[in-house]
Amino acid sequence: MTEGRGRGRPRKDADALARWTPPEGWSRLVAWVSPEEKKALKHVAVEAGVSVADLVRSLAAGLTAGVVSAEELVGQVVKGRHVMEKIPTLFERDDRFKVVDRPRAECAWVFDGAGVGTEKLDGTNTRLTTRAGHLVRVEKRRNPGKDHKARGIVDGWYVDTDPSAADDKWILAAAHNTDVSAWPDGEHSCEALGPRIQGNPLGLDDHFCLPFDLQAPRYPEVPRTFEGLRGYLSTLDSRFAPGHLAEGIVFHHPDGRRAKIKRKDFA
Structure with a gap:
């Protein structure tokens, strides 16, 4: 044990855990989740009487065995992704979560020419x-x-x-x-x-x-159509890191509203 490090919470069956090794060919999957998402996963796991790891593995097993269809899962993933979006994406999405040429109603102000575009930075x-x-x-x-x-x-x-x-x-x-x-x-x-x-x-x-208010790179002449944005983002060099493609554009309305589009949103 590292000096000065406190004891963690003891495992229910530490000896069994220490003896367990994954089967040949298995791989470990790690994902970052918010505190709220972690709590929700733990709640479901407790209800099922399993660990969170077993909960995730059960889902994978269900997909493998055909008990859970890919269509059912994709539908839930799309719903979850929409909840996760903090700034609305300009266009509606298809079942692959790629944008289609159908503007979102709440982003109509962008297509009316309002606001200014800035480089979207992934941080x-x-x-x-x-x-x-x-x-x-x-x-x-x-x-x-x-x-x-x-x-x-x-x-x-x-x-x-x-x-x-x-x-x-x-x-x-x-x-x-x-x-x-x-x-x-x-x-x-x-x-x-x-x-x-x-x-x-x-x-x-x-x-x-x-x-954002002092240094965010601005793009005053950004296209505001589906095809125009797709072509524009496919070659748009980041003004902040030349040599790297910009991730996307965020439109800022004077009243504080925002809307975004990313290069990878397009099929």
């Missing part, structure tokens, strides 16, 4: 508060879970990061590596980017935060 949404050129607060976005939505809470909010939390390590690294000396006093919504955040699709060498 972690954060908020930095500055005073006199100094960083005084670092927050991360929290999105409503099922219980919140049942109470009518549909918009996300920001919560303070925790220096002792492993989940916040790279957000804080990005924040403290960002030069805020010339930023005006106030709260600045940012995207935390870097080698250990979201797979680093832009190939960045350092962690830092990009403030």
Whole structure:
């Protein structure tokens, strides 16, 4: 045991766990989930009397045996992906979760020519508060879970990061590596980017935060049709990391509404 590390919660059957080895050819599957999603998985697992790992494996076994059809599962995945979307995508999606030439009603303002396009950056949404050129607060976005939505809470909010939390390590690294000396006093919504955040699709060498209100690359002449956007994004070079394709475009309305489209959204 590493010195100074406290004891964790004991396993119910530690000896059995230590003796168990996976069958030949098996592989381990790891996924990141939110606290709300983890709680929901654990709740179902408890109801079924199994571990979360066995719950996931049962689903895979059901697919393999044909007990659960791919069509049924895809339908639930599509519903879940729509819940996960924090900013609406410009177009409706098909059963493969690719966009089709059918604009979403709530995004009509984009096709009417309102708002401005900025480069979509694949990082972690954060908020930095500055005073006199100094960083005084670092927050991360929290999105409503099922219980919140049942109470009518549909918009996300920001919560303070925790220096002792492993989940916040790279957000804080990005924040403290960002030069805020010339930023005006106030709260600045940012995207935390870097080698250990979201797979680093832009190939960045350092962690830092990009403030949307001060530095987000703008694209004033973005096409606003299905075919126009598909062709435009297929070759759009990132202004922030030349040599890498931009992930997509986020349209910002003056009243605060946003809408997005990503290159990989297209079939």
